[in-house]
Amino acid sequence: MKTFFFTPESPRSLALVRIGVGLLFLYEFGVRWPYSVELYSSDGLPMPFFPGTLLEPAALGWLPTSALHAALLFALLAVTIGWYTTPSLLIACLISTWLGLLDGPGTFNKYSVIGLHLMMLLSVSRCGWAWSVDALVDRRTSCHLAAAWPRRLIQLFLCNVYLGAAITKLRMAHFMTGDLVEFSLLDNHWGCTAFGLWLFEHRELLGPASVATLVFEFSFPVLVWIPRLRWMLLACAAAFHVTIGMALHLGIFSPLMLVSLLAFVNDSDLSRLRILPTPDSSTTDDGRWRRRSLLIYVTLFCLWLVAALVYRQYQESYKGRDSIELATADGNVVETMLLEQKPAYEDYFHRFEIGSRINGFRTSGETQQFQSGMTVHGLARLADNHPSLDLDWLLIAADGREAARLSKTLDASFAYATAGFELTEELPPGQYRIILMADGYEVARKSFQLEPRH
Amino acid sequence: MQSGTRQPHLRRAAAVFCIGLYLLANVFFLVRNSVGATGPDPWAYFFTWDMYPFYRTTSSRPLAFGRTKNGTCVELLPSPLQEFRWGLDGTATRTDMDRGFRYTSSTIRKVLRSSKHADHNPIVHVYVIEEYWPARFNLPDDVYSRTIDWPPRSAGQSNPRRKYWKVLEEFDVEFGGTGR
Secondary structure, three states: OHHHHHOEEOOHHHHHHHHHHHHHHHHHHHOOHHHHHHHHOOOOOOEOOOOOOOOOOOOOOHHHHHHHHHHHHHHHHHHHHOOOHHHHHHHHHHHHHHHHHOEOOOOOOHHHHHHHHHHHHHHOOOHHHOOOHHHHHOOOOOOOOEEOHHHHHHHHHHHHHHHHHHHHHHOOOOOOOOHHHHHHHOOOOOOOOHHHHHHHHOHHHHHHHHHHHHHHHHHHHHHOOOHHHHHHHHHHHHHHHHHHHHHOOOOOHHHHHHHHHHHHOOHHHHHHOOOOOOOOOOOOOOOHHHHHHHHHHHHHHHHHHHHHHHHHHHHHOOOOOOOEOOOEEOHHHHHHHHOOOOOOHHHHEEEEEEEOEEEOOEEEOOOOEEEOOOEEEEEEEEOOOOOOEEEEEEEEOOOOOEEEEEEEEEOOOOOEEEEEEEOOOOOOOEEEEEEEEEOOEEEEEEEEEEEOOO | OOOHHHOOHHHHHHHHHHHHHHHHHHHHHHHHHHOOOOOOOHHHHHOOOOOOOOOOOEEEEEEEEEEEOOOOEEEEEOOOOOOOOEOOOOOEOHHHHOOOOOOHHHHHHHHHHHEOHHHHOOEEEEEEEEEEEEHHHHOOHHHHHHHOOOOOOOOOOOOOOOOEEEEEEEEEEEOOOEEO
């Protein structure tokens, strides 16, 4: 244990994590800078994540909020280039928590918390000792070794993230069926990416992909510690996060996880990469540059703050937040909305499929051509808001007559409905249909060809 | 400090304390999540990794309209105060992203206070409406027509994009623009 946590090592891999985290959160809060007043100030629309608790920070006026936001951007820039790294990380951690907690829907989420853990753990590390302004200015620290424990804690933290996510998924009834992924791909806020739509068109992959996700999330925290398997696990993790990043619009989540995985890269791995510069280990520092560096840091910080506030003052003078003009709405449209018309019956259904086999919550095998003696299974996936429904499953023969009917009542708490028809020898070959009716209304139909047994 | 190998005892003790505390917190909340013990504890959010805790089979967003004294309808949500947009197509406001409609009322109150209508033609009644639709209607037309082939009325056709509405709340507005 002592060796695990306290072996001296180069801080270069954590320096890479530092640069990545700094850049990502610089982007995250940079794109929110124009909306700072709306998101985080009492003059805008703050939406505290934990209202009425100790974790609800005070929303300040637009000027101090803008000052905080500007200070955060400066601190994140300083983190990226490794300039007064530890204080900059602490400032960034503190202000991003403050601002994030003031905006639940738009800023604060799980990846924000992952970022806060990383910033906090980096702040107790020596990540500013490599590839940083600090290392250039204070050459006493350059290329020296530091205890491994901050990097070990980041590694353990990542294992905990994967394990926690796996346990959550395992406890969900519809994760293994692929339903969770399928509906996430369709989400109107974070779904419907080009790759996500391709996956949706190949829904047969979603079940196996869900199982593979669980296998990966359970195995990573165990196997990544085996030296021979480490690179394989890291490659799997990278592929996993790239896939998530392509399939879902989750902000900086995937890049952040990729960056944090760099904590598993050893210094010996980095040494093999000759494209990375080797820190200068000369010790010619005489202390003058350290004093100048502090002066330059403080001066630039003040200049940045003033520039940001002048810009914000200029921007706010055109806003007029206290006298907004509301758009006129069409009264007829509003009246239609107030009628609260119930959804069409078919809109209570999400998916309808037929097949010669049912595997869990999917059909498989033959879907178009069946032979006498086989069973044709119908499966319907319903939306969660459906009422209790009287379902009728009809098997319609080629000549239009009703060959069979199955009726059952589906309680509102059920998400799936299934039925199976045995295709006996008495049924003549031809084009058949399975029709599903809900409360007497046709909601779904599928055709198939029945052929005589060969 | 020249090297990590010669740390003073105090520094080492502090490090051991930090390591222990951090690991303990992580293990505690991991076990808590494993046994399904979730309570109204905001601190748990910082240590619980329950990504993908839910999914929705329908999509929805809140809308709000105000009826003015002379009978005109005005849009309260989305409002001009909401400039920040998110989502894949960059159109979702924060109240759209707030799945539980936790911030709808406070946003409407703020919009009412900031509205010019308060002076000459005040808003007297507010309707808060949930607009919802099946998640499959989020598909682009071409993907929809290729993949959704079972509805009897629209098989093989482009996405019908039907929408439905539910009144979440309605209330009268007092003079000065706040909910009664």
